[in-house]
Amino acid sequence: MSVRTLLLFIIHLIFNILNGQSLSVLYEENTVEITSVHLHPPQTAGADYAPTIVLSQGAFVTVQDVRSRTQWCLMAYSTTTLPGNTTLTIFPDISSVPAETVGMNTPSQLLLGAQPQPLFSGIGTVDQMLLTFTLDNAHVSQNVNTTPVYIQYQLQEGACPAGP
């Protein structure tokens, strides 16, 4: 390897480092209300919450400053522990973005856990991809008052790994 080649390689590396990719996740609502309409059946005395509640919450993901054809993986995890066996699931709406921006191994849903897991596999810039959410296994006797939900999103280089 000549010195000239080495210098070009280093310049290439520096360019990659300084090329700051940006990630933005914006929620539609700051607070999501779970009410008696979410009982199963709704508004019924003695009923518990439906096993799966589709939240009136959406999030828009924007990834910028990524060169075209560059693959990346959006990961997500949560530091929130919901009461009992209650869980939160995220659904990436791949129809909300152009098909050519959807990469390999995009999962259909992500059950939020404490460790980063693949949520969406993208290619190049993506503008306002929609995420939807469901709440599962909530119970009237366990889920009360206000629970903050903290979700961390990570943008990683390369396509998402194949799922199980």
Add this chain to the structure above:
Amino acid sequence: MIHPSLLPILAFFAHTTALAQTLWAEENTSFDLYFEPLALVAVNQQEIQLAPPVNENAGFPAFTDSLSTAFYLRYTISPVLPNTPLIHRASLLDGLSSSWNTLPFLPASGTCTLAPSAKHTGTDQFLASTIYGHSGTALHDGIPVVIRIGLSDKKYQYLAADTHWLNLTYQCL
């Protein structure tokens, strides 16, 4: 050939590049899940046995136009906003009618007025009243409730052994 003095520099960039390829950006987000207060009163699907017990095979008791039962409804109540409607629901069999006779009661954490006495017929009917001033979780000895059940003559004749149970549910919504 790479000059030996360049190797540390190359190693540094290789290391930092590897990190950059792993994680480009991170976003910490949050939103609130707000669960509107729903107070559970008593237990769901409480079964009330009528007295005297009905035994159609023995023909006892002799048919009258009504049977009745009185019981104390034990309950646990969770936090609820003032003036929350209290919903009563009774799942009754076809051909049965019933009436409620309830008394106001005083839980440890405030005053609660149960539904006034009322009559309803048919199935899955709702009675609503207002519950006042609850806060915290309180245990109570129970709500005095009297239910009178009316049966038609035909229904009584064909009453199955397990039909003298009623499913009652109570909940504040």
